[in-house]
Amino acid sequence: MDWAFEQSPDCIKIMGLDGALLAMNRNGMCAMEIDDFSNVLGHKWPVLWPDATRSKVQTAMERALAGEEGHFNAFCPTARGTPKWWDVLVTPIRNGDGHVERLLAVSRDISEVRRAVEAQLELAARLQFTLEATEIGEWDLDLESLAATRTLRHDQCFGYPDGASEWSVDIMLGHVHPQDRALVEAAFHEALKNDRPLRFEARIIWNDNSIHWISVHGSRYRSADRPDRMIGIVSDITDRMRTTEELKEASQRKDEFLAMLAHELRNPLAPISAAAQILTLGRADAALTLKAGTIIDRQARHMNRLLDDLLDVSRVTQGLVTLSMMRLDLKRVIADAVEQARPMIEQNQHHFSVQLDPAQAFALGDDKRLVQVLANLLNNAAKYTPRGGNIALRLRCKGGFAHISVKDDGIGMDSATLENAFELFSQAARSSDRTTGGLGLGLALVKSLVDRHDGSVTGHSAGKGMGSEFEVRLPLLAAGPAVSNDEAARVPAGSRLRLLIVDDNRDAAETLGMVLGADGHEIHIAFAGQDAIDSAAAIRPDACLLDVGLPDMSGYELARRLRALPETRDASMIAVTGYGSKNDREHSVHAGIDHHLTKPVDTTLLKQALAAIAPKVTN
Numbered sequence: 001m002d003w004a005f006e007q008s009p010d011c012i013k014i015m016g017l018d019g020a021l022l023a024m025n026r027n028g029m030c031a032m033e034i035d036d037f038s039n040v041l042g043h044k045w046p047v048l049w050p051d052a053t054r055s056k057v058q059t060a061m062e063r064a065l066a067g068e069e070g071h072f073n074a075f076c077p078t079a080r081g082t083p084k085w086w087d088v089l090v091t092p093i094r095n096g097d098g099h100v101e102r103l104l105a106v107s108r109d110i111s112e113v114r115r116a117v118e119a120q121l122e123l124a125a126r127l128q129f130t131l132e133a134t135e136i137g138e139w140d141l142d143l144e145s146l147a148a149t150r151t152l153r154h155d156q157c158f159g160y161p162d163g164a165s166e167w168s169v170d171i172m173l174g175h176v177h178p179q180d181r182a183l184v185e186a187a188f189h190e191a192l193k194n195d196r197p198l199r200f201e202a203r204i205i206w207n208d209n210s211i212h213w214i215s216v217h218g219s220r221y222r223s224a225d226r227p228d229r230m231i232g233i234v235s236d237i238t239d240r241m242r243t244t245e246e247l248k249e250a251s252q253r254k255d256e257f258l259a260m261l262a263h264e265l266r267n268p269l270a271p272i273s274a275a276a277q278i279l280t281l282g283r284a285d286a287a288l289t290l291k292a293g294t295i296i297d298r299q300a301r302h303m304n305r306l307l308d309d310l311l312d313v314s315r316v317t318q319g320l321v322t323l324s325m326m327r328l329d330l331k332r333v334i335a336d337a338v339e340q341a342r343p344m345i346e347q348n349q350h351h352f353s354v355q356l357d358p359a360q361a362f363a364l365g366d367d368k369r370l371v372q373v374l375a376n377l378l379n380n381a382a383k384y385t386p387r388g389g390n391i392a393l394r395l396r397c398k399g400g401f402a403h404i405s406v407k408d409d410g411i412g413m414d415s416a417t418l419e420n421a422f423e424l425f426s427q428a429a430r431s432s433d434r435t436t437g438g439l440g441l442g443l444a445l446v447k448s449l450v451d452r453h454d455g456s457v458t459g460h461s462a463g464k465g466m467g468s469e470f471e472v473r474l475p476l477l478a479a480g481p482a483v484s485n486d487e488a489a490r491v492p493a494g495s496r497l498r499l500l501i502v503d504d505n506r507d508a509a510e511t512l513g514m515v516l517g518a519d520g521h522e523i524h525i526a527f528a529g530q531d532a533i534d535s536a537a538a539i540r541p542d543a544c545l546l547d548v549g550l551p552d553m554s555g556y557e558l559a560r561r562l563r564a565l566p567e568t569r570d571a572s573m574i575a576v577t578g579y580g581s582k583n584d585r586e587h588s589v590h591a592g593i594d595h596h597l598t599k600p601v602d603t604t605l606l607k608q609a610l611a612a613i614a615p616k617v618t619n
Contacts, residue, residue, distance in 0.1 A: 005023075005025050006025050006026055006027070007027075008025060008027060008106075009027055010027070010028065010031075010106050010107060010108045010109075011024070011025070011027065011028030011029075011031045011032055011086075011106070011107040011108075011109070012024065012025045012027075012028050012104070012105070012106050012107075013028065013045065013104070013105045013107070014093070014102055014103070014104060015045050015102065015103040015104075015105060016102065016103070017065060017100070017101070017102070017103065018044065019044045019045045019046055019061055019103070020042050020043065020044055020045070021040055021041060021042065021043050021044075021045055022041075022042075022102070023037075024037055024040075028107070031078070031084075031107075031109055032078050032079055033078035033079045033080040033082060034078075034079045035079075040079075045057065045061075045105065046058055046061070048076070049074065049076050050075065050076060050077075053074040053075065053076060056072040056074050057072070057074070057088075059072070060072050060088065060090040061090055061103060063090070064090040064091055064092045064100070064103050064104075065092065065100060065103070067092055067100060068092075069089060069090065069091050070088075070089070070090035070091075071088065071089050071090070072088055073085065073086070073087050073088070073110070074086060074088065083111070084109055084111045085109075085110050085111045085113075085114040086107045086108065086109060086110065087107070087108045087110045088105060088106070088107045088108075089105070089106045090103060090104070090105045091103075091104050091106075092104075132153070135153060135235065135236065136153065136233045136234070136235045137150060137151050137152075137153035137154030137155070137156065137157050137233065137234045137235070138150060138151045138153075138154060138231075138232075138233055139151075139154050139218075139231070139232055139233070139234060140229055140230075140231045141169070141218075141229060141230045141231070141232075142227055142229055143192070143220075143227065143228040143229060143230060144227040144228065145227070146168060146169050147168070148167050148168060148169070148172075150167060154234055155167070156236075157212075157214055157234050157235065157236045158172070158175050158204060158206070158214075159175075159204075159206030159207055159208065159210075159212070173185070175204045175205055175206070176202055176203070176204055176205075177202065177203035177204060177205055177211065179203070180202040180203050183200060183202060184200055184202050187199065187200040187216075191218065191220070191230070192220070192230075195220055197217065197218065197219050198216065198217065198218035198219065198230065198232060199216070199217050199218075200215075200216055201213060201214070201215045201216075201237065201241075202214060202216075212236060212238045213236070213237045213238045213240075213241040214234055214235065214236060214237065215234070215235050215237045216232060216233070216234050217232050217233050217234075218230050218231065218232025218233075219231060219232065249420075250423075268299035268300070268302045268303050269299075269303075271295050271296075271299050272295070272296050272299045272300065274295075275292035275293070275295040275296045275299075276292075276296065278292045279292050279293075300600060303600075304600050323365075323366040323369060323452060323453075324366050324367070324368070325364055325365060325366060326364070326365070326366075326367065327362060327363075327364060327477060328362065328363055328364070328365050328367055328370065329360075329361070329362055330361040330362065330363050330370075330395065330402050330404070330474070331356055331361055331395065333365075333367060333370045333371055333374065334354070334356070334374060334393065334395060334404065336367075336371045337370075337371045337373075337374035337375040337378060338354065338374075338378065338393070340371065340375040340378075341374075341375050341378035341379050341382065344378075344379055344382040344383070345378065345382045345391060347382075348382050348385070348387050348388075348389075349387050349388050350381075350382060350385060350387075350388065350389050350390065350391050351388070351389070351390045351391070352390075352391050352392075352393075353390075353391075353392045353393070354392075354393045354394075355392070355393070355394045355395070356394075356395045357395050357396050357397045359397045360397075361395060361397050361402050361476060362476060362477040362478070363402060363453075363474045363475065363476055363477055364453075364475075364477055365453050365474070366453075369449050369452075369453075370449075370453070370474075372445070372449065373445075373446050373449050373450060373457075373472060374393075374404065374406070374472070376442040376443070376445065376446050377406040377446065377470050377472070378391070378393065378406055379442070380406075380442055380443070380470075381406050381407075381408040381410065381468070384408065384410040384411050384468070385408045385409065385410030385411070385467075386410065386411075389408060389409050389410055390408065390409045391406070391407070391408045392405075392406075392407045392408075393405070393406050393407075394407070397476060400475065400476055401473050401474060401475055401476060402472075402473070402474045402475075402476050403471055403472075403473055404471065404472045404473075404474070405469055405470065405471040405472075406469070406470050406471075407467065407468070407469040408467050408468055408469075409466075409467040410467055410468060411464065411465060412461045412462065412463055412464050412465050412466040412467050412468055413459075413461040413463075413464065413468055414461075414463055414464055415463075418459055418460075418461055421443050421459050422443050422444055422446070422447040422457070422459070423444060443459075443470075446470075446472075450472055450473075450474070453474055454474075454475055455472060455473050455474040455475065456472075456473045457470060457471065457472050457473070458470070458471050458473075459471075496520050496521060496522060497521045497522065497542040497543060497610060497613060498521075498522045498524070498539060498540065498541045498542050498543075499513075499516055499521050499522065499523055499524065499541060499542065499543050499544075499545060499610075500524045500525075500526065500532060500535070500536065500539055500541035500543070500544045500545070500571075501513055501516075501523065501524070501525045501526070501545045501576075502525075502526045502527075502528075502529065502531075502532045502544065502545065502546050502547060502550065502555070502558065503525075503527065503545075503546075503547040503550075503576070504527050504528060504547065504549075504550055504551050505547070506527060508547075508599070509525050509527065509547075510525065512545070512576070512601070513525055515603055516606075516610075519607070521610070524539045524541065528550060528551055528552050529550045529551075529552050529553040529554075529555075529557070529558040529561075530552055530553070532544070532546075532558060532562070533558070533561055533562065533565070536562060536565055536567055536568045537565065537567045539567075540567045540568070541568060541571050542571060542572065542613060543571055543572040543573075543574060543610060543613055544559070544562055544568065544571055544572070544573050544574065545574045545576045546558055546559060546573065546574065546575055546576065546577075546593070547575075547576060547577055548575055548577035548578075548579050548584070549577065549578070549579070555575055555577065555591075555593075556587050556588065556590075556591035556593070557591075559573045559575075559588075559591040559592055559593050560591055560592060563592050572594045572595070572609075572613045573591075573592060573593040573594050573595075574593070574594060574595040574596075574597065574606070574609060575588045575593045575595065575596045575597065576597050576599060576601050576606075577596075577597075577598065577599060578598065578599045579598070580596075580598035584596070594609075595609045597609075
């Protein structure tokens with residue numbers, strides 16, 4: 001007995017009926033890290049356990065005192081504080097009369113087993129959290145009976161929000177889209193035949209007939225005491241597949257747009273080149289010269305509109321356009337838009353009608369941009385309506401909003417085209433034959449500008465050949481006086497000015513000089529910044545028209561240096577440049593430049609700027 005007591009690897013304790021420690025084997029002392037048993041001799045055993053465990057110890061002792069076995073698992077640190085878990089059995093020790101006279105407690109260190117179990121539980125919890133967070137379902141398929149167990153999320157991927165009442169391989173295949181069923185069956189066959197991982201993506205049909213995408217991964221699992229199984233996961237990838245398809249469509253629209261852009265830019269270049277050759281030959285009479293000039297002017301304006309569309313939609317969609325918000329009479333805005341669009345409407349011999357609500361219609365907005373919005377809608381209606389068609393513009397005031405609609409009986413749109421109508425580069429779907437021209441940016445620009453005015457724009461079409469209707473909805477203001485940008489821009493005609501044009505592009509400088517010289521201004525030209533500085537004292541210009549990208553210094557630097565000269569300190573500085581971003585305009589302001597105009601310059605705006613200078617020069 002003594003030999004077994006000392007040789008046991010477990011911690012063995014002999015206690016009195018009151019739980020007082022009477023003896024402990026050496027291995028037990030080592031396990032509990034007790035150096036001297038006398039330090040615990042006579043101590044009550046339950047007191048040595050943590051408070052949270054003491055009730056378990058007491059219950060086990062009571063069972064042993066009653067002649068039974070008491071058993072429990074619990075945590076208790078050693079005498080040195082080492083954390084350990086114990087499997088404990090408490091039994092009675094009887095005397096010759098069969099009465100219980102002592103208690104025997106055998107404690108086995110199960111810390112390693114406990115840590116392994118806890119690690120497995122933690123791993124399972126982490127896996128479960130990951131599956132739930134990523135919305136992945138699990139499945140387990142018995143390869144003999146083909147019975148399957150699975151999680152709720154698995155069933156939800158197949159359209160069963162509360163779980164399916166039964167499941168099998170046949171039920172799963174019944175949900176697979178007919179066009180993908182062969183792929184799925186082949187994937188299972190390959191995985192089972194060649195013992196390879198199962199992987200496939202396929203469309204499935206829910207019970208409500210909606211189509212979804214799933215991704216399935218699985219692997220064969222063999223066990224000595226269970227039939228072969230295949231275990232795996234399933235996830236709903238519908239959103240990912242839709243996004244991928246949308247990105248592919250957007251990329252295709254972009255490619256088609258770039259092809260259109262090349263086409264649209266080459267078209268006006270051909271007549272410009274031909275007209276330029278006529279002029280350079282020097283043999284054209286006055287009538288032919290005038291005609292060639294008219295062609296160049298018209299085609300250059302067309303190219304300018306294309307570039308303006310490109311720059312406008314980029315700036316507006318990125319929020320880089322600053323709106324000049326003021327109180328506007330929407331009826332005046334409509335009149336200005338109709339005036340802009342009327343040439344195209346009349347050119348196509350359309351029947352055009354306007355119906356305005358008799359109530360006053362005032363809104364807070366940018367006059368120029370709202371005119372641009374409505375002119376775009378009218379021009380689109382004129383483009384996409386066969387010659388002699390009908391276009392109607394209507395203004396209604398209702399519920400605190402102005403509803404401005406443009407309706408035509410033109411080519412119309414199918415649902416797919418209408419869905420993408422306000423996206424960039426969407427025109428190709430409307431007119432792949434390109435007979436109407438343009439870059440397909442108009443409606444994207446319309447939507448961005450209307451959004452900036454806290455409004456909305458919607459489109460409607462009954463289908464191809466059934467016409468289209470677009471409606472702009474803007475919040476109304478209370479009635480009152482309105483100011484138009486055109487009125488604010490009116491200036492008196494300018495008198496003769498001395499102008500210094502600085503541009504390293506000789507053709508650009510000389511043609512601009514010809515245009516302004518025809519208005520009676522005195523023109524001086526320099527092709528570099530230093531040349532302008534050297535000649536400024538003699539010229540004493542009233543205004544300097546500066547290109548920004550000069551060879552020897554920037555136009556901004558030139559403006560600063562001209563401001564430092566007494567002869568040009570008070571001259572007006574006008575940037576005439578191809579750089580038109582927000583940063584470029586800010587550089588102009590910091591350099592002391594009064595006006596920033598982008599090439600090809602709008603001569604009307606330039607002449608207005610010069611007209612504003614004339615009174616100052618006269619005074």
